[in-house]
Amino acid sequence: MARTKVAVLVIIFALSVLSPAQAAEVEELDSGMLFGGLHGLANETIALNSSLNDLPTIAEDYTATWCGQCLAVEDALENVASSSNMQVYSIHRNISDPEDPLGSEAVDAQFRDRFDPYLPWKPPIVGFNGTYAISGNVPVGTSLEADYTEQAAKSLNLGTGFVTFAWTPTGTNSGTVSWSIEQSTNSSFNVSIWMVEKIGTFPDGTNSKVNYPHIVREIIHLDIVNSSGLSQGIQSVTYADAYDGTDLEVHLMFHEIVESEIVDSIEQDEDKGGFSGTLISLSVGLLVIVGIVSFLVLKKKSTPDPLHASLENELTLPTATTPDVPHPSSPIEPTVLNEWTDESGHTWRKMSDGSGRWWNGTGWQDVG
Numbered sequence: 001m002a003r004t005k006v007a008v009l010v011i012i013f014a015l016s017v018l019s020p021a022q023a024a025e026v027e028e029l030d031s032g033m034l035f036g037g038l039h040g041l042a043n044e045t046i047a048l049n050s051s052l053n054d055l056p057t058i059a060e061d062y063t064a065t066w067c068g069q070c071l072a073v074e075d076a077l078e079n080v081a082s083s084s085n086m087q088v089y090s091i092h093r094n095i096s097d098p099e100d101p102l103g104s105e106a107v108d109a110q111f112r113d114r115f116d117p118y119l120p121w122k123p124p125i126v127g128f129n130g131t132y133a134i135s136g137n138v139p140v141g142t143s144l145e146a147d148y149t150e151q152a153a154k155s156l157n158l159g160t161g162f163v164t165f166a167w168t169p170t171g172t173n174s175g176t177v178s179w180s181i182e183q184s185t186n187s188s189f190n191v192s193i194w195m196v197e198k199i200g201t202f203p204d205g206t207n208s209k210v211n212y213p214h215i216v217r218e219i220i221h222l223d224i225v226n227s228s229g230l231s232q233g234i235q236s237v238t239y240a241d242a243y244d245g246t247d248l249e250v251h252l253m254f255h256e257i258v259e260s261e262i263v264d265s266i267e268q269d270e271d272k273g274g275f276s277g278t279l280i281s282l283s284v285g286l287l288v289i290v291g292i293v294s295f296l297v298l299k300k301k302s303t304p305d306p307l308h309a310s311l312e313n314e315l316t317l318p319t320a321t322t323p324d325v326p327h328p329s330s331p332i333e334p335t336v337l338n339e340w341t342d343e344s345g346h347t348w349r350k351m352s353d354g355s356g357r358w359w360n361g362t363g364w365q366d367v368g
Contacts, residue, residue: 031114032256034130039251046167052158062125065205076144180232
């Protein structure tokens with residue numbers, strides 16, 4: 001009875017914490033802006049330059065080959081990218097996920113390090129320039145395409161400046177990269193190249209997409225920009241193979257370095273009106289507890305208490321006993337205390353057990 005009350009109380013509390021599913025919303029991030037995108041095939045020589053204002057919107061699509069909900073998101077992203085200055089990068093979920101071989105654990109970890117404080121890890125999630133993100137496949141506005149078009153149009157306000165990028169292949173899986181950036185912000189940036197597979201074919205994906213585009217296979221750190229003005233560098237790098245084919249691209253990227261902060265999850269939820277990672281974890285934990293308690297209650301109802309079962313068995317089950325078998329015992333013969341012959345010639349004995357005997361000529365007879 002006590003366990004039943006506990007289960008009911010836990011269920012009521014869990015339901016009070018969990019609210020009905022809400023429509024998607026645009027989340028503003030504070031994990032550092034991401035920009036760049038100049039690129040070419042890794043097996044070809046590259047020489048490109050661009051003003052900061054002409055760089056494309058960077059759309060990071062957190063996806064998986066088993067994610068059916070991701071298909072609508074990916075279709076919408078492709079449509080927007082085809083009609084605007086936006087480039088899509090597919091981050092395939094790979095940490096503890098053997099169902100999707102297209103991703104990289106290191107790439108997945110870098111994405112989640114930047115996005116986890118703000119969004120749940122489950123695909124689909126789309127991040128825009130590292131500053132905004134939309135999770136799920138439920139439109140915020142009239143459609144996913146409208147949502148993504150709106151985000152693609154947002155400017156990072158990088159000011160005047162330019163980026164140059166050059167790449168020379170030096171081997172089957174190696175090359176030399178040189179880069180420069182002229183910028184006037186007060187921010188610091190990690191400089192890296194992203195090795196992107198144009199299309200990876202995986203027919204065993206449970207969402208049946210088969211051909212998966214824009215797969216980020218590897219992120220290679222180059223340098224850090226920590227001052228305004230002109231910064232530049234050159235470096236030789238090696239990189240891993242594509243999942244299949246020879247269609248790897250090399251992309252130059254800049255990610256703003258943001259000081260680590262401890263975010264109050266509860267206040268963040270109140271400001272955004274949504275779930276925080278902490279609240280979701282708490283809710284999941286409560287549901288697990290509810291399940292365990294409910295299981296114990298049901299098990300208690302269906303399974304008798306061991307002590308009671310033992311007593312009932314003692315009352316209802318016959319007990320095997322061994323019948324008493326009489327064993328003959330050797331009689332102890334009393335000793336003769338006194339023996340005499342009376343006047344009639346009969347011989348008598350008084351025995352140690354108090355009895356008397358007389359001789360009848362053939363044997364001793366007990367005296368009654």
